[in-house]
Structures are given as C-alpha cells and as structure tokens.
Amino acid sequence: MTNNNSKLVIAIDGYSSCGKSTVAKDLAKLLNIIFIDSGAMYRCVTLYALKNQIISGGTINQNLLKDGLNKVNISFKFDASTKTNETYLNGKLVEDEIRSLEVSNHVSAISALGFVRKKMVDLQQEMGKTNSIVMDGRDIGTVVFPEADLKIFMTASPEIRAERRLKEYQQKNQKITFEEVLENVVSRDHLDETRDESPLKKADDAIVLDNGHLDKEQQLNFIVNELKNRKLI
Ligand code: DC
Numbered sequence: 001m002t003n004n005n006s007k008l009v010i011a012i013d014g015y016s017s018c019g020k021s022t023v024a025k026d027l028a029k030l031l032n033i034i035f036i037d038s039g040a041m042y043r044c045v046t047l048y049a050l051k052n053q054i055i056s057g058g059t060i061n062q063n064l065l066k067d068g069l070n071k072v073n074i075s076f077k078f079d080a081s082t083k084t085n086e087t088y089l090n091g092k093l094v095e096d097e098i099r100s101l102e103v104s105n106h107v108s109a110i111s112a113l114g115f116v117r118k119k120m121v122d123l124q125q126e127m128g129k130t131n132s133i134v135m136d137g138r139d140i141g142t143v144v145f146p147e148a149d150l151k152i153f154m155t156a157s158p159e160i161r162a163e164r165r166l167k168e169y170q171q172k173n174q175k176i177t178f179e180e181v182l183e184n185v186v187s188r189d190h191l192d193e194t195r196d197e198s199p200l201k202k203a204d205d206a207i208v209l210d211n212g213h214l215d216k217e218q219q220l221n222f223i224v225n226e227l228k229n230r231k232l233i
Contacts (some may be wrong), residue, residue, distance in 0.1 A: 008033060008132040008232060009147070010223075011140035013200070014154030016188045017161035019211055020136040023154070023219045025084065028134045030220065031233065036076065036127055038137035038144070040087040041120050042111040043098035044074045047089060055106055062113065069119055099168070101176060104184055108191035111138075117197050138192055141203035149232050151206035152223060158185050160212045 008031070012024050021037045028035030048071075049055045054064045075088045086095045097103070110116055117139075124144045127133060135144065141151035162182035169176045192200040202208065207226060211219050227233045 007130075009128055009145050009149050010134045010227075011145050011148040011151045011203075011206075012134065012136040012154060013138055013141050013151070013202070013206065014136075014209075015156070015158075015161065015185075015200070016192070017165045017185055018154040018156050019164065019216075019219070020154050022216060023211075023223065024134045024136040026216060026220050027223055030224070031132070031134075033132035033134060034127070035085055036124065036133060036135045037085070037087070038120065038124055038135055038140060039107075040076075040095075040098060041074050041123065042116070043103050043107050044087060044089045044094060045069070045072055045116055045120070046103050046107040046110045047094060047098050048072050049110060050102060050106065055110075058106075060109060060113070062115075065110075065113070066115055069116065074123070096172065099172075101169070101174065101180075101184070104188070108188050108195075112191065112195040112197055114197045138200040139198040141206050142201060143198045146203070150223070150226055150230065151203050152209050152226075153202040153206040154209045154211055156210060156212035158182060158189065161185050 010027065012020050014020050024037070025035050048068060049060065049065055052068060054061050054068055071090070073090050076085045077088060079086050086093055087098060088094065121144055124135060128135065128145055137144070141148055141153070159182065162178060162185045165185065166176065166178050166181045169181065209219065209222055214222070224233070
C-alpha cells in the first residue's frame with residue numbers, strides 16, 4: 001500500500017520479453033494497486049486489424065484502421081481464480097489470441113502509427129488519473145506518465161529473452177523454433193527503437209534493471225527497495 005494515501009504511479013518500460021509484465025503484476029499485487037499491460041492494448045488493435053482484413057499481405061490499410069479504431073473497445077478484468085488481469089477486446093477474452101506469433105509479427109508496425117498511439121496514450125492516461133497504477137510498456141516513463149513516481153527500465157540479452165518466450169509458446173503447444181523467436185525479438189527491438197513515434201528509450205530519470213540473471217523475487221525486491229528508499233511505500 002502507498003504510504004500517505006496519495007496516488008502512486010510506477011512506470012516499467014523496456015525491451016520485449018523482458019518479464020516487465022511479470023514483475024509489474026507481482027508489484028501491483030503486493031501494493032494492492034492496478035496493473036495495466038499497455039502492450040496488450042497494442043496487441044488488441046493488431047488482432048482487430050488482422051480479423052477485419054485491415055492488414056492484408058503484410059500491408060496496413062490506414063484509412064480502414066482509423067475508422068476501425070472507434071470500434072475497438074479494450075478492457076481488463078481481474079480474474080480472481082487465476083489472480084491475473086485478463087484482456088478483453090469488444091467483450092471477448094483475447095488473452096491467448098493476442099500473444100500469438102501472427103499478432104507478435106504485426107504489432108510493431110501497428111504500434112508505430114501515430115494515430116494508434118494517440119488513442120492508446122489517451123486511454124492509458126485516463127486509467128492513471130484517479131488510480132494508483134503500475135503500467136508496463138515502451139513509452140510509459142517518457143510519454144504516458146512523464147511525472148511517474150518511479151520509472152524502471154528493464155533489459156536482458158536477446159537470447160535470454162527469446163529463451164523465455166520460447167518456453168511460453170511451448171507451454172501453449174505452439175510449434176516454433178528458438179531461431180524464429182529470436183528473430184522476432186531482435187526485429188521488434190529494432191522497430192521499437194527506431195520508429196519515429198515515441199521510440200523505445202530509457203527516460204533520463206529511469207533506473208535500469210537488467211534481469212538476465214535475477215529471479216522473480218530478486219526483481220521485485222529491487223523495485224520495492226527503490227520505493228522504500230524514496231519513501232513512496
Ligand atoms: O510488451 P509487448 O511485447 O506485449 O508489446 C507489444 C508491442 O507493442 C511491442 O512490439 C511494442 C508495442 N508497445 C508500444 O509501442 N508501446 C507500449 N507502451 C507498449 C507496447
């Protein structure tokens with residue numbers, strides 16, 4: 001819980017498959033505050049675009065997407081049995097579908113579009129207006145909440161991250177090789193870092209957390225210690 005009943009905003013940014021959401025979820029649970037996975041929101045827009053022929057042959061029809069965005073309703077519901085936040089697109093649970101390789105392969109292109117980002121950032125800022133929140137993403141500390149109380153920038157080597165994501169695919173019985181996952185990780189890093197709109201970059205006042213060789217508990221402790229040092233909890 002927060003120290004003085006004031007609102008607490010924690011931004012966790014970093015590379016794909018770094019475990020940002022895992023540590024953000026653990027932190028939200030510990031502090032009893034809301035967790036939002038902003039990447040899931042871009043994934044929902046991508047899934048919508050794929051399902052509605054807005055992406056075809058790898059090309060995005062931007063006019064169709066601009067119209068379509070008004071029909072995209074993203075919400076999160078807390079599932080008490082699994083104790084996780086589940087993502088819903090237009091009322092349908094899409095938590096698994098948005099993590100498919102097809103969505104992963106197109107999400108960087110969708111999230112590079114300025115009008116998509118504007119809509120997502122507006123929604124994200126709205127969520128943080130009245131609530132204490134932990135949000136993870138790429139631009140949370142730089143664009144969405146530049147005044148966040150604590151900013152963490154997470155990183156780990158591409159190989160370690162690909163290995164982690166491969167395990168997730170294998171658990172879901174999705175057939176994919178290590179090389180394919182690594183290629184996706186490396187290409188998304190490149191697209192995320194070099195796009196014109198809000199490229200992935202560490203905020204000047206963010207603290208780097210390289211979690212390549214840290215377990216979940218060590219990562220959580222790292223962040224909790226930072227919060228304590230700043231007398232935020
Ligand atoms: O965190 P993730 O891998 O689920 O994110 C999916 C994609 O969305 C990723 O390629 C970058 C993009 N993204 C973004 O541009 N800005 C955010 N705040 C979150 C994600």
